[in-house]
Amino acid sequence: MTSNREKLVLIGNGMAGVGTIEQILKLGGAYDITVFGSEPHPNYNRIMLSYVLEGSKTVDDIILNDRNWYKDNGITLHTGTTVTRIDGDKRQVIAENGLTAHYDKVIIATGSNSFILPIPGSTKEGVVGFRDISDCEAMLEAAKQYGKAAVIGGGLLGLEAAKGLVNLGMDVTVVHLMEDLMERQLDHTAASMLKAELERQGVKFAMGKQTVELTGDERVSGLRFNDGTELEAQFVVMAVGIKPNVAVAKDSGIEVNRGIVVNDYLQTSLADVYSVGECTEHRGVCYGLVAPLFEQGTVLAKYLCGVETKPYEGSVVSTKLKISGVDVFSAGEFIDTPEHTVISAKDDWKRTYKKILLKDNLIVGAVLFGDVTESASLQKLVKQGAEMTDDIYADVMGTGCCGGGGAKKTASVESMSDEEIVCGCNGVTKKAIVDAITENGFTTVDEIKACTGATRSCGGCKPVVEQILQYVLGDGFEQSMKTGICGCTTLSRDEIVAEIRAKGLTTTKEVMNVLGWKQEEGCSKCRPAVNYYLGMIYPDTHKDEKESRFVNERMSANIQKDGTFTVVPRMYGGVTTPEDLKKIADVSIKYDVKVVKVTGGQRLDLIGIKKEDVPKVWEELDMPSGYAYAKSLRTVKTCVGSQFCRFGTQDSMSMGALLERKYERLDFPAKFKMAVNGCPRNCAESCTKDIGIVGNDGGWEVFIGGNGGIKPRIADSFCKVKTDDELVEICSAVMQYYRETGNYLERTSEWVERMGLEHIKTVILDNEEERKALAQRIDFALTQVQDPWKKMLNDGATRSALFEATEIR
Ligand SMILES: Cc1cc2nc3c(=O)[nH]c(=O)nc-3n(C[C@H](O)[C@H](O)[C@H](O)COP(=O)(O)OP(=O)(O)OC[C@H]3O[C@@H](n4cnc5c(N)ncnc54)[C@H](O)[C@@H]3O)c2cc1C
């Protein structure tokens, strides 16, 4: 049956094109729609490829519109089909494989291709761009086989690719042409801070280098630069920019410059043919970020649906680098000239930088590093070209009086127009968010994300979404911000803990029943959390619910990607004996341990043990479990200290061993690491530990809240003590206070930030009675712990269920 609706053909199944189609559907546009896409996948979120590479998302996670979506909306989809030409006379779109489609209207949204430097060797095996799922898969594969990678280009893409490859364990060097990274978004100060931070995270840099050749036989083996120097690399990512994909337009006789030339209604030079996205050139500009593409799509969708619309007049762009622990933001102009008035603040200790540029007192640009809390406000102010006032200054430079900020921010949200796009990555307007809140009674950003898509990509819009939530909910906002440890309950962690205590609840099942969980059985998020809270509240009577724990904790060993396990025996303070070493060697040989690895916490990790051998290895080692799998005290790292080191003023090895013996086996909200140093030279790196201890002439200094992981944080100095007993008491009080107030899975680095260092000091240092009470409570909890390996060896049923069954779930 043929329909008499107009036929709309989309060429390019990417974010810009499909985003426009989504808007046309929302506006009720009566079209028969056909989509052609070169890639074999339905529309996915290209932005999130950085997270796929980094390992925090899978390809399935980033699909935006699955095949059912096309079916449900009556859209004919041809994936893996490249269009070659539009025949304007016959009004046909023609694909490479001979498929044709009649059209009344066509949208070209063919995006860009990676720019590959035209240098000798650039077609060798092992050289890729970073643009699509197949590039990402090539990178993941390469990381398994090769050690050294080079990323050419220190722009947004190159830096995200480099960090992803570092996370995959590669030795990565970013080769950059200029002296400053991200020179299209950052000034020299911010670029230098960014480079230092990325170096701390393991990325290497070769700056001011022009690559003239990629060397090697079939496969690349290195880079040669114009100064004659070379760099070894078995894998090369080119991230030196993009080239608008104009092939279809060009071969159809459409006017093309750098991109496909369009007017303010996105019309090309060929009648009824429109263009949106990265392939488009509007008023001489081709964009490379999604926010402008959605703005173009909004205008085009309205135009095609006959809805009144303003013309598209261009976009003001802002950027956010998606690397955890590196907060960078840039909007509008960023290099100061004599025409600008510059407002800037740099804090070398906190490693933050803020610069705002004014022209004739109008805000024309901003750069932030380290602290990007003002990014949403600044983005809006730059976009509006707002006039700088005392109020705005106080707001964005943080000099206003306490308490005013929140009100001002909701006021600024109030003044936004309904159609203003809040989430540039996903094209979500203020109205869509307000409607989602009012129509569905949403109270959290997560609910808004699931419904509208806002915040699901770079996360840069989260502060504004929160402000809208605050503006719509008014007084209800404070309440809603506290709620929900997961989707199964609206109760916060504090409320759950209070209810458990008040009502004397004793099992996770009871907690979920009595407190009205939406899902009877809970979920993988709340079950382990509630099990932990119960154990913390009733250390002597709570029966640990193994089934609520993560697999590694249930097995008391870490499962590896090939299905084998690792075993890490306890070595108090990182000190061992020749006898224990011999035992470890004998057991490793007997059970064919593939690798013995010295860990960052100074332990020996026996890797590659078969599941059925794990209990036998424990039995024959006859050493305590090192808890390398647990949310518990992992290790106390020590330096050699005063026993042997000529600088040592304190006996760090003995103190480390004492602390490890005392606190081992106890459950914490998250893993817990300590270090003890004999003097301020700090060889055992106290600054990145949950509790770091540094010896000095008069005693010890205690640091808390350090973390060296994915979100590095330098520990805060907490206090100085004179005696070993005082030190132990402080450690006990800090640990117990964290156990009692920490959210499950919250590391101390986040806990300290949330609770406030001064608050923790007040509770523990200023209040001797409370300090002693906390220390007593942890001592009591410690009397209840048992070694899990020994316990399992004596429990035949659990042992055979866990280690003889074939499946681990
Ligand atoms: C790793 C990575 C991270 C990024 N991160 C961000 C970010 O954080 N923030 C941000 O704003 N932007 C980011 N971007 C840029 C953003 O993804 C792009 O701006 C956006 O995806 C462009 O959308 P588009 O639809 O114009 O083009 P594309 O997404 O490239 O879509 C075009 C589609 O058309 C197909 N096609 C091309 N020619 C034809 C043809 N002849 N026939 C049929 N199909 C064809 C292509 O195969 C492609 O699937 C990132 C890009 C990458 C690669």
Ligand SMILES: NC(=O)c1ccc[n+]([C@@H]2O[C@H](COP(=O)([O-])OP(=O)(O)OC[C@H]3O[C@@H](n4cnc5c(N)ncnc54)[C@H](O)[C@@H]3O)[C@@H](O)[C@H]2O)c1
């Ligand atoms: N977080 C984000 O917003 C994000 C992330 C990834 C990609 N993107 C977008 O994807 C697109 C591609 O990103 P990109 O970083 O490749 O583009 P880009 O143009 O922003 O950066 C390319 C960088 O490569 C450098 N360069 C150029 N030639 C070089 C050479 N011969 N040797 C060494 N360095 C050289 C340039 O100086 C520039 O800094 C851009 O549009 C970008 O905005 C955005």
Ligand code: SF4
């Ligand atoms: S921290 Fe001080 S005492 Fe410990 S090993 Fe280093 S120099 Fe020696």
Ligand code: FES
């Ligand atoms: S702006 Fe990137 S997720 Fe919203």
